[in-house]
Amino acid sequence: MVADPVLLQAVADLFPNGISRYAVGGLLVGLGTVLIYIGTGIPAGASTFLESTLSYVSDQSRFQQYVGSRDWRLVFTAGIILGGLAFAATFQSGLVTSSLYEPGTTGQLYEVAGVTLWTTDVQPWRLFVGGILVGIGTRIGKGCTSGHGVCGVGSASKTSLVGVMTFLTVAIGTAQVVAALGVSP
């Protein structure tokens, strides 16, 4: 089969960084979820950590219902942070390279003690205001990109499929409007 150059160009435009870093990263996210599930039977999501951790400082009933899981959720989040750092110390620092990993050009790189770290150019107000809405929405909506998107979709849960379609559609609309208003980055 001869590859159509127009088609190839279209694919290159849609996937300027290829797909392997996304697919491999996704497999690892799934693998982390599966490791925990095999051992414990828990389909772990990331956003409950926000409320379970608030139970340490607030006795509101919405937070206190997570007292039983707050310690391991703290451990899960510590692991996620350390996993990000392990990525920074290897692929992001160029210590390990692979044809499956495309470094890209976003944000700013800086070095601390031989490790290449990365920081965003996205404006703090967007992160802060967006973060508030993420905190409200994920908790009212019963899940985030990992709870609904990975565990819920993996469970073929209709609730999660509807949840994912909702936040994906609204997020695309929001990002398009924000970009059209000239807000960048």
Place this chain on the structure above:
Amino acid sequence: MSDRHPLFKPLIFVGGIVFGFGLGFSHMARPEVVLNFLQFDDLGLPFVMFGAAIVSGIAFALLPRIRDAAPLTGDPYERRLKPFDRNVLVGGAVFGVGWGLSGICPGAAYASLGVGNITILWALAGMFLGAYAQGYWRSRSQARDTAVTGAD
């Protein structure tokens, strides 16, 4: 719980590391890359979310057939099924606006801190504030509902 298996937390920790490494590798820890997807400049993101969903989906489907209960907790293997109600749509829409504005979700924000993104503390502060606001409000309305029911 004090009667947990000694390997319970170590396994959660290792799972978290693999999970966070994947979020770093896939660049989901970078808000720019998520925003590039939402603006249709780079359509890679679904490979992360659905790739992860397929891997976990295989485990969720197979494990209940292989074993009755998880070795470290004794809990049965169950799928993640949550009841549907209006909150799923309302919360999903609010989350969507926040995700579309910031390009960051909770798990990716933790991983982002790990790759060195100190600026993401703004998003984490916002997430805790938002989670606190809805929890405070819902705890109060729950208490009020209980009080009304109790008066009947």
